[in-house]
Amino acid sequence: MKAFLDTNVWLAGRFGSGLCAELLEALIEAKYTLLVDERVLAEFRHIAKTKFRIDRDTLAQADIFFTHFTQCVPAASLPAPGIPDPDDAMIISAALAAGADLFVTGDKALLELGEVQGLPILDVRTAYLRLRGLG
Numbered sequence: 001m002k003a004f005l006d007t008n009v010w011l012a013g014r015f016g017s018g019l020c021a022e023l024l025e026a027l028i029e030a031k032y033t034l035l036v037d038e039r040v041l042a043e044f045r046h047i048a049k050t051k052f053r054i055d056r057d058t059l060a061q062a063d064i065f066f067t068h069f070t071q072c073v074p075a076a077s078l079p080a081p082g083i084p085d086p087d088d089a090m091i092i093s094a095a096l097a098a099g100a101d102l103f104v105t106g107d108k109a110l111l112e113l114g115e116v117q118g119l120p121i122l123d124v125r126t127a128y129l130r131l132r133g134l135g
Contacts, residue, residue: 006105
């Protein structure tokens with residue numbers, strides 16, 4: 001199974017200790033292929049530095065994590081249709097092209113869609129509960 005995680009999930013999962021971190025651990029334990037593209041990685045690094053003020057060493061550790069536990073897929077060249085936000089449309093397009101089985105996000109606008117071209121869009125709690133066989 002392949003899971004594409006939105007930037008907000010990566011940030012909370014790598015720099016927090018709550019449900020997003022637990023979801024990351026559970027996905028790795030369940031042998032999911034964690035997908036990411038260069039747009040998400042760039043946004044992750046930018047927000048980590050500017051908003052969260054994450055130091056260089058901690059960012060280097062995050063890069064090591066991405067190298068070991070994720071598969072970097074090509075950035076999409078065309079946006080997925082029907083997604084109002086152009087940035088979101090490009091990320092969903094990359095997830096679709098990579099054959100993701102689910103897309104996990106905290107973005108309310110994306111969550112309202114429910115799915116795009118058969119790709120389920122789940123919030124962190126729902127993804128975690130399903131992964132644990134509880135939802």
